[in-house]
Amino acid sequence: MTKQSVEKEKVIVVGAGPAGLTAAYMLMKKGYTPLVLEADSTYVGGISRTASYKGFNFDIGGHRFFSKAKEVESLWSEILPDDMLERQRKSRIYFNKKFLAYPLKPVDAFLALGPLEAALCAKSYLESKIHPIASPANFEDVIVNSFGRRLFEHFFKTYTEKVWGMPCSEISADWAKQRIKGLSLRAAVLDAFTSPLKKRLTKKKPADTQNVVTTLIDTFRYPRKGPGMLWEAAAEKIAAGGGEIKMGHRVTRLKMSDGGKWNVSTLDADGGKHNFSADYVISSAPLSETIKAVTPVVPDNIVAAANGLRYRDFLTVALVVKDRQLFDDNWIYIQDPGTVVGRIQNFKAWSPEMVPSAELNCYGLEYFCTEGDPLWEEEDAKLIELGTKELISLGLAHEGDIRDGAVVRMPKAYPVYDDAYATHVDTIKSFIHARCPGLFMVGRNGMHRYNNQDHSMVTAMLTVENIVTHSQRYDPWQVNEDAHYIESGKTGDASIYSAPSKKK
Ligand SMILES: Cc1cc2nc3c(=O)[nH]c(=O)nc-3n(C[C@H](O)[C@H](O)[C@H](O)COP(=O)(O)OP(=O)(O)OC[C@H]3O[C@@H](n4cnc5c(N)ncnc54)[C@H](O)[C@@H]3O)c2cc1C
Incomplete structure (x- = not known):
């Protein structure tokens, strides 16, 4: 360790998804040596990972890289300078x-x-x-x-x-x-009529041409081997900069000591227990899980709020198929009451390098479910059968085209916004602010926000800025709510640091 890093406070980051890795990366750039604890034994990237099966790469969903925040766009370029493709959306x-x-x-x-x-x-x-x-x-x-x-x-x-x-x-x-x-x-109607004309009239690069509504963006960036490629590169840079990422370490306990330090306990894949100590903890693990790990044990009303937060889970059936080029969409929404699949991804359309063969393709059939329900519990072979049947009945493959398949289950893919979620989040957030100094929540499930990668990253960037300046200049909880720099302006046009905000 350098003399400078010894003088910095110790920061533990829980989770190596976009939020956790962004926090660690920003800390590393400021001379800190963060320790990242990740529950998964294999993949960094969280929900934005790229899973791999016999050389076929696929996303959990399909991940477009697009942000109004210039710091996010530049961080992606900095982490992966030569491997980001510009893609045209087709869905x-x-x-x-x-x-x-x-x-x-x-x-x-x-x-x-x-x-x-x-x-x-x-x-x-x-x-x-x-x-x-x-x-x-x-x-x-x-x-x-x-x-x-x-x-x-x-x-x-x-x-x-x-x-x-x-x-x-x-x-x-x-x-x-x-x-x-x-x-x-x-x-939507205006966009449908005017965007072909706009495209014809402008020769500018697609990503910086126009103000866009996020739901309608038609160009985006994408790492040539999937989103995981970017997050793996981030992890390598963090390690090269003195940080450490421990895979297969699930954080199970966050103990506040009298001296203001945090003792963080983990369970590894073999059941081994480990302890680490830090001045600050930045957690991107689900808010409900994080708060219930805090000791001394939190009051009953906080546990009840945590238990009230709900999630929707997700599974992808990745099918390896003979490539007849029946469609070239990135994805297709299936709006059909008789079909279980919700969306179909065509990974070769995202990037040809996702598929290791010219004759084959890989389609991701996305099924929305809840942990423990019949779909979630179904055997992989049966899910592959279901996916095969549905793909053929939709006319997107022919009988006999399916060569292989794999299933990936992603728990807590979506934080649920029901009637009560906002009250539960506020209750827990206020408790953390008042009673857990040095514990900061970031990211999608960390803040129970339906975030894309960029918003998750912004919450991490603002949290790091507060830590390194020993201030509360920014309120990461406002990202996605009234943060004008995220929702208006052009791609990569606005600064996330331009609108300091007081903690609510
Ligand atoms: C189907 C789908 C499609 C999507 N498409 C897009 C898109 O096109 N563009 C886009 O930008 N975003 C997209 N997203 C959103 C994107 O996936 C998330 O915003 C992003 O991954 C959130 O990052 P995060 O770091 O906050 O959380 P996560 O990605 O959830 O990462 C959290 C990490 O914490 C780890 N963890 C959890 N608990 C513990 C614990 N107790 N101890 C240690 N580690 C723990 C997890 O294993 C995980 O690695 C999509 C999401 C879904 C579900």
């Missing part, structure tokens, strides 16, 4: 037994619905504008107010309920607001 939606462009083009929607139903949808849209639901209380109300009831029924209800496994009326309005931030029917 469709399977609706009424037809594949339609997504984002939906009005003419396609019109043809798929038929003239009578399209007219009824227009009427219902106008009704929702004239007589909106007075106090929209949940996802359903917000979407009905924005698009009309009939479009809600056609294009939102089935898929959303498949993703979340609960009625739209029980999903918080926050999620709808976040998901469709800035997206009105008028914006």
Whole structure:
């Protein structure tokens, strides 16, 4: 260790996903020697990992790299200077037994619905504008107010309920607001008509041409071997800079000592127990799990709030198929009540290097489920059978095309926004602020936020800035809420440090 690093406080980072690795990387650049404790024995990258099976690489979902925050865009370029591809988005939606462009083009929607139903949808849209639901209380109300009831029924209800496994009326309005931030029917329609023209008129690089609504972005970056490539490079740089990443170490206890230090206990894959000590702990592990690991034991109301936080889980059936080039979309949403699969990824379309053979391709069939439910518990062979059957019935592969398959289960892929989540998060957050000095939550499950990688990274960057300046200049909990630098402006255009905010 250098003299400088001995003088810095010791920081333990829980989790080697985008948030944890960003925190460790930023600390390392400031001369700290962070210790990262990661529960997974094999993969860094968390949900943004790239899984590998016999040389076929696939994401947990498909991960677009896109951010309004310039610090995030530059960090990605710094970590992986030569391996980021610029990709054009192509995605469709399977609706009424037809594949339609997504984002939906009005003419396609019109043809798929038929003239009578399209007219009824227009009427219902106008009704929702004239007589909106007075106090929209949940996802359903917000979407009905924005698009009309009939479009809600056609294009939102089935898929959303498949993703979340609960009625739209029980999903918080926050999620709808976040998901469709800035997206009105008028914006979607205008985008559908004007973006081909805009593309023809401008010769600028795709990533910096225009203000965009996140849901509609049509270009993005992607590491040539998947998102895991970037996070593995980050891990290597952290280690080269003096930091340490211990894989297969699940944090089980966070003990506050009288002297203000934190003792962090882990369990390794063989059941071995380990202890580490730090001045600060930055945790990207789920908020519910982190707070229940704190000792002295937290009060009952905090445990109850932690137990009230819910998650939705996810599994990918990766199928190795003969490549007949039947479709070139990055992904297709399956909006069909008779089909279990929610979305299908085409990994060769993300990057040719995801697949080690010209004759084969790898499709990721995404199933939304809940840990312990019949889908989650199903044997891998049966899931591969289900995926094969559904892929063929959708016309995306022929009988006999499927050569192999693998299943990856991802617990806690989605923090659930139900009626009670915001209150639970506030309760736990206030307790941490008041009673756990030196413990900082970051990231998606760490803050129970439906974050993309960039928002997770920003929470880590702001937390590190507070630690190294020994200040509370930034409030990472505001990221994704009222942080204007994230949701407006052009790609990579705004600074995350331009809007200091007081802790709430
Ligand atoms: C289907 C899907 C598609 C997505 N698509 C995109 C996309 O296109 N673009 C995008 O930017 N984002 C996308 N995301 C979101 C992205 O995956 C997340 O925002 C990002 O991975 C969150 O990073 P994180 O570090 O906060 O959390 P995570 O990725 O969850 O990482 C947390 C890490 O902590 C570890 N951990 C948990 N508990 C413990 C413990 N007790 N001890 C030690 N370690 C622990 C976990 O193993 C994990 O490695 C998608 C997510 C999903 C589910």
